[in-house]
Amino acid sequence: MKRILIARSAGFCFGVKRAISIANETAGKAGGGADPNRLPIHSLGPLIHNPQAVEELEKKGVHVVESVDDIPCGKVIVRSHGITRRDAEALAGREVQIIDATCPFVKKAQEYARLLSREGYAVAVVGDANHPEVKSIISYIEKGVPVFTSLADFREAAGIRKAGIVAQTTQSFENLMAFVSAAMKRIPEVRVYNTICNATVLRQKESTAVARQTDAMIVLGGYNSANTRRLAEICREHNGRVHHIETARELSPETLAGVSCVGVTAGASTPAWIIDELVERIRSIWREENIQVSYYQ
Amino acid sequence: MKRILIARSAGFCFGVKRAISIANETAGKAGGGADPNRLPIHSLGPLIHNPQAVEELEKKGVHVVESVDDIPCGKVIVRSHGITRRDAEALAGREVQIIDATCPFVKKAQEYARLLSREGYAVAVVGDANHPEVKSIISYIEKGVPVFTSLADFREAAGIRKAGIVAQTTQSFENLMAFVSAAMKRIPEVRVYNTICNATVLRQKESTAVARQTDAMIVLGGYNSANTRRLAEICREHNGRVHHIETARELSPETLAGVSCVGVTAGASTPAWIIDELVERIRSIWREENIQVSYYQ
Numbered sequence: 001m002k003r004i005l006i007a008r009s010a011g012f013c014f015g016v017k018r019a020i021s022i023a024n025e026t027a028g029k030a031g032g033g034a035d036p037n038r039l040p041i042h043s044l045g046p047l048i049h050n051p052q053a054v055e056e057l058e059k060k061g062v063h064v065v066e067s068v069d070d071i072p073c074g075k076v077i078v079r080s081h082g083i084t085r086r087d088a089e090a091l092a093g094r095e096v097q098i099i100d101a102t103c104p105f106v107k108k109a110q111e112y113a114r115l116l117s118r119e120g121y122a123v124a125v126v127g128d129a130n131h132p133e134v135k136s137i138i139s140y141i142e143k144g145v146p147v148f149t150s151l152a153d154f155r156e157a158a159g160i161r162k163a164g165i166v167a168q169t170t171q172s173f174e175n176l177m178a179f180v181s182a183a184m185k186r187i188p189e190v191r192v193y194n195t196i197c198n199a200t201v202l203r204q205k206e207s208t209a210v211a212r213q214t215d216a217m218i219v220l221g222g223y224n225s226a227n228t229r230r231l232a233e234i235c236r237e238h239n240g241r242v243h244h245i246e247t248a249r250e251l252s253p254e255t256l257a258g259v260s261c262v263g264v265t266a267g268a269s270t271p272a273w274i275i276d277e278l279v280e281r282i283r284s285i286w287r288e289e290n291i292q293v294s295y296y297q
Numbered sequence: 298m299k300r301i302l303i304a305r306s307a308g309f310c311f312g313v314k315r316a317i318s319i320a321n322e323t324a325g326k327a328g329g330g331a332d333p334n335r336l337p338i339h340s341l342g343p344l345i346h347n348p349q350a351v352e353e354l355e356k357k358g359v360h361v362v363e364s365v366d367d368i369p370c371g372k373v374i375v376r377s378h379g380i381t382r383r384d385a386e387a388l389a390g391r392e393v394q395i396i397d398a399t400c401p402f403v404k405k406a407q408e409y410a411r412l413l414s415r416e417g418y419a420v421a422v423v424g425d426a427n428h429p430e431v432k433s434i435i436s437y438i439e440k441g442v443p444v445f446t447s448l449a450d451f452r453e454a455a456g457i458r459k460a461g462i463v464a465q466t467t468q469s470f471e472n473l474m475a476f477v478s479a480a481m482k483r484i485p486e487v488r489v490y491n492t493i494c495n496a497t498v499l500r501q502k503e504s505t506a507v508a509r510q511t512d513a514m515i516v517l518g519g520y521n522s523a524n525t526r527r528l529a530e531i532c533r534e535h536n537g538r539v540h541h542i543e544t545a546r547e548l549s550p551e552t553l554a555g556v557s558c559v560g561v562t563a564g565a566s567t568p569a570w571i572i573d574e575l576v577e578r579i580r581s582i583w584r585e586e587n588i589q590v591s592y593y594q
Contacts, residue, residue: 173482180481184473184491188491189489190489192481
């Protein structure tokens with residue numbers, strides 16, 4: 001008997017589900033993409049880091065733009081991983097209706113960064129400095145406050161008496177601890193908000209367990225999704241046959257050659273229908289009556 | 298040529314120097330031990346953890362007592378490593394003059410523990426739970442606030458949203474980080490005051506370097522002194538012939554057999570005259586004209 005073992009936490013996290021549902025509701029109210037008189041709906045940057053899901057939204061009339069200047073009127077949905085304070089202020093100054101789909105956990109990280117900077121802490125943000133989420137968190141730090149985004153920055157910490165630390169919600173605990181350790185060596189007071197979201201921790205844990213128990217492992221998610229790429233990396237530590245793909249049609253029969261038990265996981269921005277399509281694709285490659293599909297939790 | 302290499306930071310730290318000088322001044326003002334009409338001077342527990350230094354103070358009229366009940370009148374000097382809030386309040390309720398010789402760094406740790414507990418943090422105190430300093434720090438935590446003194450305590454941390462951490466001033470950085478790590482794994486907000494005093498860090502560092510460069514190593518200090526015992530342990534990691542003694546007269550000639558370069562360090566509560574006596578004792582054992590005494594910094 002062949003088996004497909006799926007990590008229970010694969011796919012949409014709470015924040016992504018919420019953003020998609022807000023976007024669908026907004027598009028629904030506007031009457032869909034077919035009505036030529038409706039107000040345009042924009043998202044500033046992709047709503048989530050999954051091209052297929054963004055394409056589905058585009059069909060419903062949610063257009064991705066890169067700059068506030070591209071939104072002269074209509075509605076704008078603030079993407080799940082947040083926008084900078086500057087962009088938020090620029091939007092507020094326009095004749096547009098703002099619909100905030102920022103993940104509440106990202107909002108928490110923004111708020112803690114702001115709080116720390118207001119209470120006189122230098123602020124370290126653990127994450128990829130180029131990621132929109134990290135940029136949005138940093139933008140909430142008050143002007144004039146020292147900001148650290150790399151371990152090397154702590155060498156410049158002479159004279160700083162108190163530092164606050166927050167993390168991108170999809171960071172690993174190990175990265176966060178490396179920052180805490182570096183800060184503790186140089187700064188007398190260190191205040192940390194562990195803003196890594198539980199869904200990330202759980203997904204990494206379940207995916208590791210699935211990778212260990214299976215012959216090959218499929219990781220589904222946008223190539224532009226940092227959390228999916230990290231998931232594939234983590235799985236590779238436990239399974240020699242890990243494939244990161246965006247959609248089911250990328251799965252070739254060769255990938256499953258000699259495999260009797262295949263593992264499946266997916267990043268936080270991967271829609272359930274992409275996971276469902278993958279399961280169907282595996283079934284069609286295996287062409288067996290007796291395939292057991294189970295979930296690991 | 299024989300050599301004696303002494304760690305520059307060996308002996309009295311700032312807090313101990315200050316306590317001894319306060320005690321001497323108090324004894325001096327009282328007219329010394331010879332005057333039968335003077336008011337008694339007490340210290341609640343030994344002023345510092347060095348029997349020889351405490352004996353010297355006893356000769357000057359500073360009597361060690363174990364309980365507030367043993368101090369009916371006169372003056373009381375609060376020891377360098379602090380007393381509990383309860384003892385401080387009991388003293389305040391008596392007809393005695395209180396002279397506070399608590400190390401300012403210990404006072405800081407007490408204040409931070411109190412501040413954290415008042416701001417709603419559970420408080421972890423990193424240190425030996427039976428040490429008077431740790432007892433004094435804990436006593437400043439507001440009633441009803443959860444207190445952690447061991448890593449195992451964090452298993453009981455379910456539901457705690459914010460934890461503060463302070464350390465006994467003579468703790469190692471590694472111990473402090475182990476607590477930070479344990480807290481970070483379970484509690485969303487962790488606020489740490491690194492209250493380990495710089496003198497401790499420096500003394501451990503210099504003593505390690507001296508132990509590495511010498512044939513044998515003498516560590517001077519009270520057998521009841523936690524920081525001296527820790528110093529001997531650290532030196533043993535780098536030198537196979539480490540001797541922890543309290544006074545010069547304990548040094549036997551056999552200890553120096555075959556040694557051409559001897560290292561010397563001393564705990565934070567070891568008086569300079571004990572170090573001087575050790576150097577004289579080494580000279581008298583070696584009986585050489587040409588002995589070089591140098592300091593490592």
